[in-house]
Amino acid sequence: MTSRQGYFDRHPSDWDGIYNAPRGSARARLNRRLRRAVWGRMAIALQETAEIAGRSALDVGCGPGEMAIRMAERGASRVVGIDSAAEMVRVATMRAASRGTAEQCHFIYADFMSSALAEQIFDYTVALGVLDYVADAERFLDRMWNHTRTRMVVSFPRDVPPRSWLRRIWHGAHGSRLHYYGHDRARGLAVHLEGAAIRMHAIHGSDSTDVVVWDRVDAAGAVPAPVSKRTWGAQELEDLLKDV
Secondary structure (H helix, E strand, O other), X not given: OOOOHHHHHHOHHHHHHHHHOOOOOHHHHHHHHHOHHHHHHHHHHHHHOOOOOOOEEEEEOOOOXXXXXXXXXXXXXXXXXXXXXXHHHHHHHHHHHHOOOOOOEEEEEOXXXXXXXXXXXXXXXXXXXXXXXXXXXXXXXXXXXXXXXXXXXXXXXXXXXXXXXXXXXHHHHOOOOOOOOOHHHHHHHHHHOOOXXXXXXXXXXXXXXXXXXXXXXXXXXXXXXXXXXXXXXXHHHHHHHOOO
């Protein structure tokens, strides 16, 4: 994974503030507008993990823990978040305690590509805003799939200038290289995984993102259906975000 620990250890409040700015505040309204894909991908992931009650989940690159905590709030029996930035893990642990989910949530400071998770298997696995920093996406997805029992959800950022250019400059100045994925590349990586039925969600805008969902196909020798795709219109996405 491209080095990112330093940046997120130095700027945890920038990311935490996206989710935890007071509702109705100018910052919260600005985040909803300028970070639309961040909110949209989380809303889609929550929709795709709607049957989380009583099940386990893994949040890869958990950051301040928002997705993990929300899955716990929706009834997950156990959620593990893993991140390579120690400060993010500290913030996530603090947030889980303040929102009453500390018993369900366990956050680990480690590189996901290490052996920190051993052979643990989870009903759901999620990685949102992570592939931006992953140099070998195919190997990363293979590892995630090996930890997945039922469903895997991953976001793929698209290269949309000038925003993507500005992000490259900013992160480059902080020592990390960003990676972007067009729709065709994301689809190619998706179909690489065996034994999966695949669907893609497309969010358009200045921070366009594809959210890919893999479901395990249990039947031996079963041929998965063709990859399905849904493009979220502006109003559809707005309606979805009302409950997030």
